Amino acid sequence: MVVTGEKNTKHQVVIVGGGFGGLYTAKYLANANVNVTLIDKRNFHLFQPLLYQVATGTLSPGDISSPLRAVFSKSKNTQVLLGEVSDIDPKAQKVMMGNQVIPYDTLIVATGANHSYFGKEHWKDLAPGLKTVEDAIEMRRRIFGAFEAAEKETDPEKRSAWLTFVIVGGGPTGVELAGAIAELAYKTLKEDFRSIDTSETKILLLQGGDRILPHISPDLSEEATASLRKLGVVINTKTRVTDIENDIVTFKQNGEVSSIHSKTILWAAGVKGSTMGKILAERTDVELDHAGRVVVEPDLTVRDYKNIFVIGDLANFSHQDGKPLPGVAPVAKQQGEYVAKLIRRRWRGSTLPQFHYNDVGSLAMIGQNLAVVDLGFLQLTGFPAWVFWLIIHIYFLIEFDTKLLVVFQWAWNYITRNRRSRLITGREAFTEPQTPVNKSSRLLDA
Amino acid sequence: MVVTGEKNTKHQVVIVGGGFGGLYTAKYLANANVNVTLIDKRNFHLFQPLLYQVATGTLSPGDISSPLRAVFSKSKNTQVLLGEVSDIDPKAQKVMMGNQVIPYDTLIVATGANHSYFGKEHWKDLAPGLKTVEDAIEMRRRIFGAFEAAEKETDPEKRSAWLTFVIVGGGPTGVELAGAIAELAYKTLKEDFRSIDTSETKILLLQGGDRILPHISPDLSEEATASLRKLGVVINTKTRVTDIENDIVTFKQNGEVSSIHSKTILWAAGVKGSTMGKILAERTDVELDHAGRVVVEPDLTVRDYKNIFVIGDLANFSHQDGKPLPGVAPVAKQQGEYVAKLIRRRWRGSTLPQFHYNDVGSLAMIGQNLAVVDLGFLQLTGFPAWVFWLIIHIYFLIEFDTKLLVVFQWAWNYITRNRRSRLITGREAFTEPQTPVNKSSRLLDA
Numbered sequence: 001m002v003v004t005g006e007k008n009t010k011h012q013v014v015i016v017g018g019g020f021g022g023l024y025t026a027k028y029l030a031n032a033n034v035n036v037t038l039i040d041k042r043n044f045h046l047f048q049p050l051l052y053q054v055a056t057g058t059l060s061p062g063d064i065s066s067p068l069r070a071v072f073s074k075s076k077n078t079q080v081l082l083g084e085v086s087d088i089d090p091k092a093q094k095v096m097m098g099n100q101v102i103p104y105d106t107l108i109v110a111t112g113a114n115h116s117y118f119g120k121e122h123w124k125d126l127a128p129g130l131k132t133v134e135d136a137i138e139m140r141r142r143i144f145g146a147f148e149a150a151e152k153e154t155d156p157e158k159r160s161a162w163l164t165f166v167i168v169g170g171g172p173t174g175v176e177l178a179g180a181i182a183e184l185a186y187k188t189l190k191e192d193f194r195s196i197d198t199s200e201t202k203i204l205l206l207q208g209g210d211r212i213l214p215h216i217s218p219d220l221s222e223e224a225t226a227s228l229r230k231l232g233v234v235i236n237t238k239t240r241v242t243d244i245e246n247d248i249v250t251f252k253q254n255g256e257v258s259s260i261h262s263k264t265i266l267w268a269a270g271v272k273g274s275t276m277g278k279i280l281a282e283r284t285d286v287e288l289d290h291a292g293r294v295v296v297e298p299d300l301t302v303r304d305y306k307n308i309f310v311i312g313d314l315a316n317f318s319h320q321d322g323k324p325l326p327g328v329a330p331v332a333k334q335q336g337e338y339v340a341k342l343i344r345r346r347w348r349g350s351t352l353p354q355f356h357y358n359d360v361g362s363l364a365m366i367g368q369n370l371a372v373v374d375l376g377f378l379q380l381t382g383f384p385a386w387v388f389w390l391i392i393h394i395y396f397l398i399e400f401d402t403k404l405l406v407v408f409q410w411a412w413n414y415i416t417r418n419r420r421s422r423l424i425t426g427r428e429a430f431t432e433p434q435t436p437v438n439k440s441s442r443l444l445d446a
Numbered sequence: 447m448v449v450t451g452e453k454n455t456k457h458q459v460v461i462v463g464g465g466f467g468g469l470y471t472a473k474y475l476a477n478a479n480v481n482v483t484l485i486d487k488r489n490f491h492l493f494q495p496l497l498y499q500v501a502t503g504t505l506s507p508g509d510i511s512s513p514l515r516a517v518f519s520k521s522k523n524t525q526v527l528l529g530e531v532s533d534i535d536p537k538a539q540k541v542m543m544g545n546q547v548i549p550y551d552t553l554i555v556a557t558g559a560n561h562s563y564f565g566k567e568h569w570k571d572l573a574p575g576l577k578t579v580e581d582a583i584e585m586r587r588r589i590f591g592a593f594e595a596a597e598k599e600t601d602p603e604k605r606s607a608w609l610t611f612v613i614v615g616g617g618p619t620g621v622e623l624a625g626a627i628a629e630l631a632y633k634t635l636k637e638d639f640r641s642i643d644t645s646e647t648k649i650l651l652l653q654g655g656d657r658i659l660p661h662i663s664p665d666l667s668e669e670a671t672a673s674l675r676k677l678g679v680v681i682n683t684k685t686r687v688t689d690i691e692n693d694i695v696t697f698k699q700n701g702e703v704s705s706i707h708s709k710t711i712l713w714a715a716g717v718k719g720s721t722m723g724k725i726l727a728e729r730t731d732v733e734l735d736h737a738g739r740v741v742v743e744p745d746l747t748v749r750d751y752k753n754i755f756v757i758g759d760l761a762n763f764s765h766q767d768g769k770p771l772p773g774v775a776p777v778a779k780q781q782g783e784y785v786a787k788l789i790r791r792r793w794r795g796s797t798l799p800q801f802h803y804n805d806v807g808s809l810a811m812i813g814q815n816l817a818v819v820d821l822g823f824l825q826l827t828g829f830p831a832w833v834f835w836l837i838i839h840i841y842f843l844i845e846f847d848t849k850l851l852v853v854f855q856w857a858w859n860y861i862t863r864n865r866r867s868r869l870i871t872g873r874e875a876f877t878e879p880q881t882p883v884n885k886s887s888r889l890l891d892a
Contacts, residue, residue, distance in 0.1 A: 043594060060506035069638035079640040082594040100598075148489060148528040152546070192515035194525045 010035045013343060014095055014104035016085050016276060018045050018068050020329045021110035021312030024336030030075040032344055037102060039081045039095070043067060049329055050393065051130055052173055055139035056180035065133070085111075085276065090284050090305055106307045108339055109276050109294075113313035113327055116270030116291065126244045127166075127265040130173055139266060143181065146264045147189060150196045157261070163201045164262040166249050168241055169269030170207030171214070172364040175224060177266055178205045179366040182231040187368070203232065204260060206239045206251055208269070215326055216362045216374040223381045224364065224372045231367055271327060273314050284308065289316045289324070298354035299342065300335055311335035320357055329396070330360045365389050456481045459789060460541055460550035462531050462722060464491050464514050466775045467556035467758030470782030476521040478790055483548060485527045485541070489513060495775055496839065497576055498619055501585035502626035511579070531557075531722065536730050536751055552753045554785055555722050555740070559759035559773055562716030562737060572690045573612075573711040576619055585712060589627060592710045593635060596642045603707070609647045610708040612695050614687055615715030616653030617660070618810040621670060623712055624651045625812040628677040633814070649678060650706065652685045652697055654715070661772055662808045662820040669827045670810065670818045677813055717773060719760050730754065735762045735770070744800035745788065746781055757781035766803055775842070776806045811835050 011034040015022045018040035026038045047064040054061055072078040087096040088107070095102050115129035128138050143165070150162035165181050167174050185201035192198075205212065205228065211221045212228075212235060225235055236253055243250040243259075250259040273292035281288050286302045287295040293316040294302065300315065302308040312332035316324045325331045334357055342352045361375035363385070371385035380388055457480040461468045464486035472484045493510040500507055518524040533542040534553070541548050561575035574584050589611070596608035611627050613620050631647035638644075651658065651674065657667045658674075658681060671681055682699055689696040689705075696705040719738035727734050732748045733741040739762040740748065746761065748754040758778035762770045771777045780803055788798045807821035809831070817831035826834055 043590060060508035062506035062508075067638075069635070073637040080638075081598070083598070144489060152527070152529070189515070191519040192513075192526075 011343075011347065012037070012103060012105045013108070014039065014102055014106070015108045015110060016040075016095065017110035017112060017312070018042070018080075019048070019110060019112050019312060019332060021112075021332035021336045022108065023068075023071070024333045025108050025110065025311070025340050026072065026075070026078055026336075028337050028340030029343065030072070030078060032077070032340070033347065034077065034106075034343065036075070036078040037081055037104075038068065038072065038078060039083055039085055039097065039102075040068060041082070041084050043069065043080075043082050045071065046133060047396075048131070049172075051133075051136050052176045052180060054133070054136035055130055055177065056143065056184060057140055058180070061133045061136065085279075088276075088279055088283050090302075090308060093307070104307075106309070106343055108309045108311060108336075109280060109314060110310070110312045110332070110336070111274040111276040111314055113274060113291070113293065114272050115267055116272035117267070118270060120244075123244045123267070126246070127168060127249075127267040129267040130177070142264050142266075143184070147185075147193065147196070147198065149263070151193050152195075159196065160200075160202075161247050161261040162263045163196065163198070164204070164260060164264070165201065166204045166206065166260060166262045166265045168206050168249075168265065168267050170205055170209070170212035170235070170237070171268060172362075174205060174207070174268035175212055175228065175364050175366065177268060178203055178228060178233045179231060179370070182228070182233050183367045186232050201232075203234065204262070205233055205235045206241060206249075207235065207237045208240055210237050212237065213362070213364055213372070216364070216372060217379065220372045220374050220379055220381065224366060227366045227370050227372075227381075231370075271313070277310075277314050280308070280310065291316075293324070299352070300339060300355050309339045311339060317355065317357075319354060325357050328362075331357055334358060363389050363392065457789075457793060458483070458549060458551045459554070460485065460548055460552070461554045461556060462486075462541065463556035463558060463758070464488070464526075465494070465556060465558050465758055466778035467558075467782045468554065469514075469517070470779045471554050471556065471757070471786050472518060472521070472524055472782075474783050474786030475789065476518070476524060478523070478786070479793065480523065480552075480789065482521070482524040483527055483550075484514065484518065484524060485529055485531055485543065485548075486514060487528070487530045489515065489526075489528050491517065492579060493842075494577070495618075497579075497582050498622045498626060500579070500582035501576055501623065502589065502630060503586055504626070507579045507582065531725075534722075534725055534729050536748075536754060539753070550753075552755070552789055554755045554757060554782075555726060555760060556756070556758045556778070556782070557720040557722040557760055559717050559719050559737070559739065561713055562718035563713070564716060566690075569690045569713070572692070573614060573695075573713040575713040576623070588710050588712075589630070593631075593639065593642070593644065595709070597639050598641075605642065606646075606648075607693050607707040608709045609642065609644070610650070610706060610710070611647065612650045612652065612706065612708045612711045614652050614695075614711065614713050616651055616655070616658035616681070616683070617714060618808075620651060620653070620714035621658055621674065621810050621812065623714060624649055624674060624679045625677060625816070628674070628679050629813045632678050647678075649680065650708070651679055651681045652687060652695075653681065653683045654686055656683050658683065659808070659810055659818070662810070662818060663825065666818045666820050666825055666827065670812060673812045673816045673818075673827075677816075717759070723756075723760055726754070726756065737762075739770070745798070746785060746801050755785045757785060763801065763803075765800060771803050774808075777803055780804060809835050809838065 013029060013034050013036045015025050015038045018038055023045050026036050029036050044065040044067050050064045053059040068080045072080055083097040085095050085097055093104050114131055117123045129135055130139060146162045150159050153159040153162055167178050182203050185198045189198045213221045213224055228235060239251050239253040241251045244265060247261050247263050248259050249262055249265055271291045277288055277292050277294050280286055280294055284302050284305055289295055293314055294310040295316045296310050297303055298319045300309045300311055302310060313327035318324050338355045345352050363373040365371045369383045369386045371389040373380040373385040373388050459475060459480050459482045461471050461484045464484055469491050472482055475482050490511040490513050496505060496510045499505040514526045518526055529543040531541050531543055539550050560577055563569045575581055576585060592608045596605050599605040599608055613624050628649050631644045635644045659667045659670050674681060685697050685699040687697045690711060693707050693709050694705050695708055695711055717737045723734055723738050723740050726732055726740055730748050730751055735741055740756040740760055741762045742756050743749055744765045746755045746757055748756060759773035764770050784801045791798050809819040811817045815829045815832050817835040819826040819831040819834050
């Protein structure tokens with residue numbers, strides 16, 4: 001059913017997912033003459049680009065989370081629902097949350113992507129990824145727990161395994177994690193231990209492709225490589241992990257197989273569309289790409305369903321230069337804006353030309369005073385890039401929340417009655433089997 | 447063995463517990479000619495008086511936690527050890543952490559207290575307490591989860607149970623929780639929901655004694671009662687909980703038994719000395735009081751063991767006015783200072799008169815612009831008390847960490863390379879059985 005401007009029953013827009021895509025769609029529909037239902041499993045929007053800073057102890061989860069209800073408190077046409085969509089019926093125009101049925105006129109699916117372990121799903125517990133607050137807290141626990149375990153370990157080989165960090169994946173997350181751990185080990189924690197010398201820490205960054213940060217220009221990628229190496233990170237490109245078993249990572253570089261003992265293996269590789277993609281494919285026959293992402297039409301709709309949109313990391317949009325757009329926040333944000341605008345246009349009986357991504361450039365933080373920024377027309381490195389990175393992130397953060405300005409955060413909380421940390425983090429997320437840091441806590445009794 | 451100033455082998459001080467007592471002992475021994483080992487189960491000191499603000503979503507755990515290693519980074523005579531003491535051998539002067547044996551010349555036990563459920567330990571899962579970061583996150587999950595569940599609930603009786611909060615215990619924690627939940631329900635969240643009216647929330651504070659905040663003057667207690675009632679909290683004094691079963695709290699007031707349906711029952715009552723008290727009693731024959739606290743000598747030592755001190759919430763010090771000192775931060779802090787000073791004196795062959803608590807008064811936050819402060823010579827209520835409360839807490843917090851000033855927290859973190867949120871929170875803490883909020887998440891499929 002295509003959207004029309006009916007007078008009596010308001011047009012129902014259902015958005016599944018409160019990441020950048022879903023959040024911006026809802027924001028741009030905030031005062032439109034439609035009813036919006038925003039469904040998310042969590043009660044907060046997470047500013048994922050800074051999640052690595054939670055994993056490495058710089059920020060608290062509350063600092064990069066915005067309660068969805070607070071964001072839409074004043075948008076009286078918007079209802080936030082906490083829950084997980086279990087099915088879609090595109091013919092009857094309904095989404096199901098268990099027994100609860102929610103009808104829609106227009107559906108936006110923005111449930112994002114997870115890490116792919118390339119078919120080795122059991123690696124997940126040995127090498128956790130970084131997508132949720134719980135992931136970040138688990139990584140933080142492993143990273144800081146490793147230094148604690150090393151401090152107590154007397155066997156030099158085991159101690160060295162505790163002080164060895166392997167990061168799989170050389171995209172922005174992998175690079176930022178490697179840089180942050182290097183700063184931790186070689187700077188922040190230097191004075192904090194009595195038995196170990198944290199400067200003996202080994203940090204290994206494994207990248208499948210022939211250079212790190214493949215999305216930025218080769219020059220900047222080289223610059224980032226040099227900066228990371230100067231910080232003390234060992235970078236192996238053209239390297240594929242072939243096995244992870246307990247504390248041993250085995251990898252292949254140029255046909256040569258090596259392995260390294262490490263108690264802390266962190267995963268920052270691979271993309272796998274969330275399960276909503278599979279549900280959509282089953283119900284609408286839409287094509288999924290090899291990573292399980294939904295291949296969308298030029299206007300971000302699902303083929304044959306003009307009232308179902310897929311945006312953000314779950315969408316494979318290849319109508320610009322033949323390659324899918326990268327899974328980054330600006331793409332999701334622009335797609336959310338586009339869909340909201342298109343819905344408003346349709347309501348007026350009009351339409352929009354196809355979606356076009358306006359490339360805002362790429363950037364990655366490496367460390368204190370070190371970053372790379374590629375805006376196409378302008379490339380920055382070192383301190384200027386670092387300042388630029390800070391300003392950009394603060395700018396995006398304050399766009400819908402003053403969170404990270406944090407000027408007199410506490411007083412402010414009182415005065416405005418804002419509750420900035422009201423995330424509901426799940427106990428269910430903590431049911432994985434015993435893994436490195438648990439070993440460390442078991443060490444206490446051993 | 448009494449402390450003497452041996453030249454060759456440095457005097458070994460072992461402190462168990464990094465709360466206020468242990469932390470201040472270590473701080474005041476930072477530059478003394480002794481070796482200090484500070485043992486804690488966690489890698490951070492927790493500013494417990496503000497834990498209720500984490501539970502109610504105002505602060506993040508990282509905001510009220512200081513990494514112990516960072517606190518003692520510059521104190522080269524201080525070693526921080528992460529672990530749990532499993533036993534003590536007072537004759538051999540050793541503490542055991544599993545197989546690891548740590549010798550001491552002087553031992554300070556400062557492991558604090560837990561909530562007492564008055565023999566009904568199974569209530570713990572139904573009515574969680576507030577002592578650790580995990581407790582606070584669990585409470586936060588239940589509180590905010592209850593509003594979410596109410597928003598989705600269509601049955602009016604069940605909805606009402608989700609919107610009913612029962613707080614057991616009218617001490618500072620209970621009062622502060624009740625006030626904070628009232629502000630949440632009646633102010634902060636007022637605009638955030640579409641199906642429920644959060645102003646219908648019922649908040650019940652149950653207190654065993656005949657008034658709330660028994661440690662402050664009756665006048666101020668009455669003032670606090672009036673303020674809480676004005677906020678919308680129902681206060682039942684002289685009320686004892688007789689049963690908790692699923693969502694029903696049964697209680698007895700003046701012989702009359704009532705019960706109320708509530709999905710969120712929070713425990714802020716009772717004191718039970720930590721298990722180190724029991725271990726000490728078994729090994730030294732020291733007396734424990736009815737709450738499992740160690741009855742200490744006038745100089746805070748354990749009877750017959752001049753080199754074992756017990757301080758803070760675990761100590762029952764009744765040498766001042768016959769009653770045990772309250773389990774509050776200023777007592778623990780002053781006891782830590784006293785013990786550190788006494789150790790320094792003994793090292794010089796001298797000693798100190800018995801410990802004397804210099805009462806700094808009591809205070810409790812009720813809500814926005816509402817607090818009560820009892821300094822003995824000065825009593826404050828309302829806005830002046832609120833301002834005083836803020837200043838005092840900021841003052842104590844910045845004494846060893848600039849955390850809560852949080853002026854440009856983020857920038858500061860970068861510039862100083864401080865990692866203020868590096869707590870290692872445990873997965874093990876998340877293994878309790880299903881309780882209200884899990885029901886709420888199960889509702890999604892029901």
